[in-house]
Amino acid sequence: MKKKVAVIVGVLLLVVALFLVLKPSSFEKKADKTMQKLTSYKLEGNMEISSGEEFKNYAITSSWMKEGEDEYFKVSMIDKSLNQEQIILKNKEGVFVVTPSLNQVFKFQGEWPMNSPKPYLLQTMMEVLKNDHQTKKEKDGILISAEAKYPSAAQLVRQEIKFNKDTKPLYLIAYDANNAPALTMEFTAVSYNEGFEAGYFDTPKSSIETPTSSYTGLIELPLYPMTVFDSKLVASTVSSVNGQPQHILEFSGDRDFTVVQTERAPSQELTVTEVNGDLIEGLGLVGYYDGNRLTITNSQVEYSVYSNDLTPQEMMQVVESMQVSVMK
Template identity: 45%
Template sequence: MKAKIIAGIGIVVLVAALAFSMKPKPFDEQFESKMNDMDSYILSGDMEITKGEDVKTYALEVGYQKDEKDLFKVSLVDKELNQEQVILRNDGGVFVVTPSLNQVFKFEGDWPLNSPKPYLLQSIAEIVKSDKAEITKKDDGYLVSSKVTYPNNKNFNQEEIMFDKDANLKWIQIYNSDHAVQLKIVFNKCTYDSKMKKDYFKTPEALDSKTSTNGISEEDLPLYPVQVFDADLQKVSKMNTGAQMKHVLEYAGEKNFTVVESMRKAVPETQTVLMPGEMVDSLDVVGFYDGNHMSVIHNGVEYSVYSEELGPEEMMQVINSMQVAVMK
């Protein structure tokens, strides 16, 4: 009789252990396990970025391949202007491919893992496992909500990420402190361990000159930044260098800085330009920083900010605010 009781207890313990082992893992553990086992992915969808009263819409594609040096590719197509920009990381370095200028900019650096990116699964995984994250099970998947910090996008405050039941991305929304949407990505493709073409991450040697429309012309310049860090505009001038007209804005205050603007045109043959500075990207804007100035080419305009007082994040804020208003 005693042996039967012991056997019965053993069966109960075994059943309980099996039931516990079969219990689904929490979503954050599931997703972490999926990321650890993943060798590649492709994400694509539509991205909307709110800048002041303007909303910019892009077709987005992100590719990743695990390698000795992990490979990344981010393609952004401005739907309004029909302009594409591609950022690549491969064995040769980091490249910004700009067909509208027929140029490829090459530089060294740790992009894209040097700062969080809303569209990268690696950055999303950090949010999911964060202590700040709240995970809610929904009928059709899981909703992750968390406070966030993006160094180059200071107005990003709160993020929501929706996954389906199989941990595939459905959409992302990021809000400012007033809970107004600043960024939205709706994914139409989310493929983990994706098969990619052999040359997917290859740097192009020649670019196709694509038809595009610049939203800004020479007559619109200069644009004036909204973010000036309490500095006052002291002087506006022009410099004619022969090939280009440069517009110079000089600001003075607690933090002095100068903005130089000029139109850029495509070169006749594809060029690869070596950039000595560090790359700083802010979603749809890529800047090159060398210690006391930052340059950005966006929508056919080159903006350069020179300052001994402003840091790279602040320079990017000045340049980003050019997209908000034209003040004459």
């Protein structure tokens, strides 16, 4: 009899222990309530990306609003070294990538931004709380540690997210396999449920005002990628299409690919191009993938990577690894 009682007590203790382990913390409950009541947010901050000895810095503004069943997103990324902006919009008309420096808009169809995690979106950070993670209470907030899952940045394996006690994010740091911080997103201003002025999420209909830029020259082409997946450069040529030079780099090895680089001048009038391909995001870069080609415009240079061997994410890594530009 005593043995049975001991077994029953042991089982009950195990059930209680499991309940305590699996029971959501008070912070998780509070975060869930925050998301349920949320109708809009605006996050502003700075994102630093390190790749080897190279650092890239971006000013980020992420905005979201919900009206009924409709969700609106707007993400502004400004390259601090060039003071050039790229904007991604989602509204009732579709998904748009806006490049003010070129007076250019690309229109997409798709599920952006919820098709993959983004370190600058509140939804991504809150989703981490629903999966395996560790929670640590600190004086000024809550520190969350979890696995990093960013399809466009496979080198990121672990992340830490810190929230204040009002469930507002303070920073996100993602680490590589060597436990070195490879991405830091520090939030400088966060607002919930304050709304936006009319037209904030509208698609541009006329010429776009560009930020004042100290970048006045063109990049000395071609640039060479550092990430080549054990392939070797076998040819470097220049061709001309409609009088525009195109620099062509051909790589061969276990995985073959070709990189084409073309300078792009700003258009005098706003141009809107509808794209059939998929929108692909990297760390600070946005492009589109169509069949076996990934196209990205950055710093007034259009990069096209052609390959039947590389995935879209690997093509993005090739462009992200281009050597530091040399200004004319």
